[in-house]
Amino acid sequence: QVQLVESGGGLVQAGGSLRLSCAASGRTFSRYAMGWFRQAPGKEREFVATISASGFTTNYADSVKGRFTISRDNAKNTVYLQMNSLKPEDTAVYYCAGSGTIFAALRREEYDYWGQGTQVAVSS
Secondary structure (H helix, E strand, C coil), rough: CCCCEEEEEEECCCCCEEEEEEEEECCHHHHCCEEEEEEECCCCCEEEEECCCCCCCCCCCCCCCCCEEEEHHHHCCCEEECCCCHHHHEEEEEEEEEECCCCCCCCCHEEEEEECCCEEEEEE
């Protein structure tokens, strides 16, 4: 049973930072790409960032490029999302996702496993 558990969300002022963590269990973490998605109220879930199984390849949504950084620690079975220069429009529930391949993946359909989400709220 694969489990993904996010943590690190919260309330922060615009311009502030948060680091999200996602702890994975139930399969060999280092063999699979991971991603972060987010869903704001009344909107569809959207891609934020992805990282390949090795950690060598990353990709970001244009809206977060230069502000967010995805990373992983395969020894700890954990993927991170460092979020800097946060804006009110970053407010959403953030979901960690595990894909079925080694390659960084941008589409929701490429992910097999999802966490429960962690709330991020950015005040202006």
